[in-house]
Amino acid sequence: GMDRSLRVALLTNRTTAADRRKILEDMATGNLDIVIGTHSLISEGIEFKSLGVVVIDEQHRFGVEQRAALRDKGAGDAMPDVLVMTATPIPRTAAMTVYGDLDVSVLDELPPGRTPIVTRWAQNDMDEVQVWQQVRDEIADGRQVYVVCPLIEESEKLEVRSAQETFEELTSGELSGLRVGLLHGRLKSDEKDAVMTQFRAGELDALVSTTVIEVGVDVPNATVMVILDATRFGIAQLHQLRGRVGRGAAKSFCWLVGEAKTPDGEARLEALVRSTDGFELAEVDLDLRGEGTIMGERQKGQNDLKLASLRRDREWVVTAREIAIEILDADPELVKHELLAEEVDLFLKADDIDFLMKS
Structure with a gap:
């Protein structure tokens, strides 16, 4: 049994040089029980007792x-x-x-308390009308929504511009009168944090975003994920994005928007509709x-x-x-x-x- 409490340290690229030296020394002499850090923990020259x-x-x-x-x-x-x-x-x-x-x-298996997500593919303009109708209905019920803009691998600049254009179109059209935030790769990290904090706190109804929301975002009140031009994304990415909703007890939906363009694209989107x-x-x-x-x-x-x-x-x-x-x-x-x-x-x-x- 241990009479003392655990000695835990955190080592990241934000750790000051002096703290870092002290932590490395404690690791080598065995004065620490648990060290939490990035890959740098296993770099050359780091000793564990x-x-x-x-x-x-x-x-x-x-x-x-x-x-x-x-x-x-x-x-x-x-x-x-x-x-x-x-x-x-x-x-x-x-x-x-x-x-x-x-x-x-x-x-x-799904973690307890989660509901399976219903995935639908909106292939044409008629289907898309339904998408925004459902988005507005969910927001009217007090829920929140993600809208993911097309992935443009070739250029971050184009991707950001497309996100800004989508944001303007939606706020003046389908989502006018609602509280909508915008997230993209060119924002400074404190700007990103500010938008996410608002969304988490329920101060925004919808979040228009590039793929920066793939991992680690957990807002149980968000129930609809709309992925525009979904055929540009790979299966794993679509599955990751979809996993941002359905994190609470409320029924959640994922809409894949746009035509498939290729047989492979069609197979990908059909697979997502069929399986979670x-x-x-x-x-x-x-x-x-x-x-x-x-x-x-x-x-x-x-x-x-x-x-x-x-x-x-x-x-x-x-x-x-x-x-x-x-x-x-x-x-x-x-x-x-x-x-x-x-x-x-x-x-x-x-x-x-x-x-x-x-x-």
Whole structure:
């Protein structure tokens, strides 16, 4: 049992140099129990006296190399226990190849007290009339609404301009007389915070925004998400955006607005209307886009499968992983599996070997 209270420190890029030195020193001497921080916690030159447990939030931004670096921080030969979490559903087969070194648990039910979101696709002007009618009805009932402007990957400047134009059109048209806020990437962070604070406090009826609201925004009173020109977004992004509503007990709606433009676009939007299950959507995404892109920012080289296909060979991936684990449990250095060891050597360059030994 512990008679003293836990010693906890926070290390971010806002920490002053003096505080930072003190925290690093305390980590190295074991004067801290828990340190919370960004990726910088595992950078070169940071010492832990005896690292026992590591919890990583939003794993997909955190590559295999970083996981290996963490495991090196253990005391002596002790491996710290590592728990990684992500809210981004990825296909099971992708999880097994990319996170083959981890045991994966899936939480696939809604948190208690949430209601499933109804998703509709407004393909033409007639449908769109319905969208704004519902938006006004919900606001009249005291609820709030998000309107997400088209994603313009090529240019932030164009994206901001499109958001401003959308804002002007809506405030003089469909949403006139209502309290509407505007959020986009060119606002300073305190301006963004001010708008979000107003929205959270219920001082705004609607928020017109670029995709800056994808993650971490939690306003249970918001019940409608309208995504304009939805075909420009990928499945994962649409699913993330949709997840900004339906966070309270009230029934929530997501409208995908605009025509599909391509067969793929149509398949994406239909999938979202059909399913609110992120894992099912991740599988659809894999089928539509192929495996190279499934990890978002591709983890270079680590998931370039030469012959295997995550789609075609789902059951083989499972079997291969089970066999690999059995072999390594029995023969970690591959002493009894010379041919296999040679193949692995050929397949991986020396630096990759180091890297695999770590994981």
